[in-house]
Amino acid sequence: MTVLNVVVGITGGIAAYKAVAVVRALVLAGHDVHVVVTEGALRFVGKPTLEAISRNTVHSDLYEGVAEVRHVALGQAADLIIIAPATANSMAKLAAGLADDLLGNTVLASTAPVVIAPAMHTEMWQNAATVANVALLRARGVHVVGPAVGQLTGADSGPGRMSEPDDIVAAALAVLAPKDLLGQRIVVTAGGTREAIDPVRFIGNRSSGRQGVAIAVAAAARGADVTLIGANLEVRPPASAAIRLVEVSSTLELQSAVTDAAADAEVVIMAAAVADYRPERVAGSKIKKESQGDTLRLDLVRNPDILRALAVGRREGQVIIGFAAETEADREALLELGRAKIARKGADYLVLNTVGWSEGFGTEGNAVIILDAAGDIVGEASGSKASVAGPILDLLT
Ligand code: C5P
Numbered sequence: 001m002t003v004l005n006v007v008v009g010i011t012g013g014i015a016a017y018k019a020v021a022v023v024r025a026l027v028l029a030g031h032d033v034h035v036v037v038t039e040g041a042l043r044f045v046g047k048p049t050l051e052a053i054s055r056n057t058v059h060s061d062l063y064e065g066v067a068e069v070r071h072v073a074l075g076q077a078a079d080l081i082i083i084a085p086a087t088a089n090s091m092a093k094l095a096a097g098l099a100d101d102l103l104g105n106t107v108l109a110s111t112a113p114v115v116i117a118p119a120m121h122t123e124m125w126q127n128a129a130t131v132a133n134v135a136l137l138r139a140r141g142v143h144v145v146g147p148a149v150g151q152l153t154g155a156d157s158g159p160g161r162m163s164e165p166d167d168i169v170a171a172a173l174a175v176l177a178p179k180d181l182l183g184q185r186i187v188v189t190a191g192g193t194r195e196a197i198d199p200v201r202f203i204g205n206r207s208s209g210r211q212g213v214a215i216a217v218a219a220a221a222r223g224a225d226v227t228l229i230g231a232n233l234e235v236r237p238p239a240s241a242a243i244r245l246v247e248v249s250s251t252l253e254l255q256s257a258v259t260d261a262a263a264d265a266e267v268v269i270m271a272a273a274v275a276d277y278r279p280e281r282v283a284g285s286k287i288k289k290e291s292q293g294d295t296l297r298l299d300l301v302r303n304p305d306i307l308r309a310l311a312v313g314r315r316e317g318q319v320i321i322g323f324a325a326e327t328e329a330d331r332e333a334l335l336e337l338g339r340a341k342i343a344r345k346g347a348d349y350l351v352l353n354t355v356g357w358s359e360g361f362g363t364e365g366n367a368v369i370i371l372d373a374a375g376d377i378v379g380e381a382s383g384s385k386a387s388v389a390g391p392i393l394d395l396l397t
Pocket of ligand 1: 270272273275303304305307308321323324
C-alpha cells in the first residue's frame with residue numbers, strides 16, 4: 001500500500017466536528033495526515049483533538065514555522081489535499097486564489113489534487129456567487145464531493161449538508177487510484193439475502209454488505225464499470241462513486257439480477273451471503289402462535305447455487321470469484337474447506353474468510369486468504385474491508 005501525505009484543510013463551519021472523522025479514517029487507512037485549520041475552524045474543533053487523531057502537529061498560523069518555510073512546505077509535500085468542510089467563504093477565497101491564511105498558501109503552493117467537501121445552508125450553496133465559485137473551481141480541476149441533501153444545523157434541511165466522512169475519504173482516494181481496471185465491466189454482489197416466511201418475517205444472515213460495497217467502490221475508483229447487486233445493505237456506496245446499484249432481497253431476486261448483469265460483464269464477484277434454503281411456502285398473512293401451538297415447523301427447500309451456475313455457464317475469458325465464509329478457526333481445516341468448495345463451485349478464485357459471532361460479518365475489518373481454481377493460495381490480506389478489496393481486484397490486472 002502506498003502511504004500518502006494528505007493535507008486535510010478544515011475551515012470554519014459547524015461540520016468541522018465531522019472533519020475529525022475524515023482525519024481518523026485516513027489515519028486508520030495508513031496515511032500520513034497533516035491538518036491545516038483556519039481560525040474559524042478552531043472555534044468549532046480543538047487542536048488537541050486533531051493532533052491526537054492525526055498523530056501530527058496541527059498548523060493554523062501563517063507566521064509560525066517561518067524558518068522551515070511552512071507556508072509552502074506543507075503544500076509542496078502533499079500528495080492530496082482535502083478541504084472538509086469547505087465553507088462558502090473558503091471556496092470564494094480558493095476561487096480568487098487568496099493566500100491570507102496558511103490553508104490558502106498551502107493550496108497555492110501545491111500541485112496535488114484538491115478535493116473539497118462543501119458544507120453550508122442551502123441558500124448559501126445556491127447563491128449565484130457560490131455557484132460561480134464552484135464552477136470555477138471545478139473548471140480548474142478541483143474535485144467537489146457533495147454536498148448531500150439532508151438535515152442542516154438549524155431546523156432546516158436541504159442541499160448543503162457535508163457528505164459523510166467515509167464518502168469524502170473514498171472519493172478523495174479514488175482521485176489518486178490507478179485506473180488499471182478501466183473499461184472492465186464488473187458485477188459485485190453484496191449483503192445478505194432474506195427469505196420471507198410471512199409478510200413480516202424472514203430468514204436472513206448477519207452480512208452487512210460492507211466487504212462487497214468496499215470492493216465495488218475500489219473497483220469503480222480503479223476505472224471499472226461496476227454494477228453492485230445489493231441484498232439488504234447496511235451500508236451504501238457513496239453517491240460520488242460511479243456505481244449502478246440494483247437492490248434485491250431474496251436469493252431468487254439476486255439470481256435474476258446477477259444473471260442479467262453477468263451477461264455482458266467480464267467479471268462477477270459473489271461477495272453476497274446467499275441463503276442456501278428458503279421456506280417452501282410463504283404464508284399470505286402473519287403466522288399466529290395461537291394457531292401453531294408450542295412448535296412451528298417450517299419446510300425449507302434448496303435455493304439454486306448461483307455461483308456454481310454462473311461458473312458453469314461462463315463465457316470464454318469471464319472471471320468468476322466466489323466467497324466462502326466459514327466458522328472454522330483452524331487455518332489448515334479452513335483451507336481444506338476452501339479447496340473442496342472451489343472445486344465444487346468451479347469458480348476461478350475463492351476468497352476465504354472466517355466468520356463467527358464477532359468476526360467477519362458486520363465488522364469493520366476482515367482477513368482473507370485467496371485460492372485459485374487449483375486450490376493454491378494466491379493472496380492473503382487483512383485490515384479494513386477497503387484494504388482487503390485491493391488484493392482481490394489485483395487478481396484482475
Ligand atoms: O458454501 P456456499 O455455497 O455458501 O458458498 C459461498 C459462495 O457461494 C459465495 O460466493 C456465495 O455468494 C455463493 N452462493 C451462491 N448461491 C447460493 C449460496 C452461495 O451463489 N445458493
